[in-house]
Amino acid sequence: MRATLMYGPGDVRVEDVPDSTIKQPTDALVRITASCICGSDLHPYHSMDAAHGPARMGHELIGIVEDTGSAVTTLRKGDLVVAPFAISDNTCEFCRENLQTSCTHHEAGFWDGIPDEGGQAEAVRVPLADGTLVKLPVAPDSALMPSLLTLADVLGTGYHAAKMADVKPGNRVTVIGDGAVGLMAVLSAKRLGAEQIILMGRHQTRTALGREFGATDVVAARGEEGISQVRELTGGHGSHVVLEAVGHMPAYEQAIGVVRPGGVVSRVGVPQYEDAPIGFGSLFRHNIRLAGGPAPVRAYIDQLLPDILDGTIEPGKVFDATTDLDGIPAGYKDMDDRTSLKVLIKP
Known part of the structure; x- marks a missing residue:
């Protein structure tokens, strides 16, 4: 499969990488249908230590569940889901207090801390899938997709x-x-x-x-x-x-x-x-x-989703450019040059 890697400041490449696969019983494998470049991705774009590269990029995504681990109970193949930028079990003490960014589960954390995974790709392994992923009640080709993608990070x-x-x-x-x-x-x-x-x-x-x-x-x-x-x-x-x-x-x-x-x-x-x-x-x-602090966006999805579905808010208007995987390096440059506000990726 293809994925985005950052090698150092200003050096973003889309390359072939090993396919993402189920590794833990709590994982889900998701085929990505929409993702994006985040303003926070520009921080390493400016200053990443090349010795720490290449790093897989992307932490905002919507996709279709392709497979699940044996312990996953709330998801099944074919579900359309949105993934917040933080992984969480959504059941621990802090998650119950709506602090999913402080989840105590050992696999929890942010996407940039998960080796060999990232949302600017064709597919991704999602740890703690039951707690992290939220099912969306629309079709993958819904016109609401840009707004729904903002639930993964920027709106929350x-x-x-x-x-x-x-x-x-x-x-x-x-x-x-x-x-x-x-x-x-x-x-x-x-x-x-x-x-x-x-x-x-x-x-x-x-x-x-x-x-x-x-x-x-x-x-x-x-x-x-x-x-x-x-x-x-x-x-x-x-x-x-x-x-x-x-x-x-x-x-x-x-x-x-x-x-x-x-x-x-x-x-x-x-x-x-x-x-x-x-x-x-x-x-x-x-x-x-x-x-x-870092937003526990998982806690806000249920509150904000109805306003998107009924058209009360249209946060997807922040996307002013769309690209496929091949256009991601140019998308980073455009956002860095301020010629694009936020770039939507459709693999």
């Missing part, structure tokens, strides 16, 4: 940002970042009733989509100028909630600059730094809370 991640910040009706919310996750954070804040949603981004096609998803204002400026504009839009006090969907230190500093006293900064952009200021001069002085 944007929703997690808003949930961890406890967005409430009437809140003023600022979203930092106009990538796919930032736009999903806008959609989620709107869904939870935010009164004002300020999107900080400078790419007009993306911010236009942000407005469609519910942004009331757009601030293109960064740094002190951007902070000043947000504070002006919020009556001088800042936002009750800041959803940080970038992961770089300037975005965190911007978040601190626009959050209201007593407010919350919720981070879901994968942090590309180790030390963030949290002391008296940043968070402590004004009773600002820091929240966020």
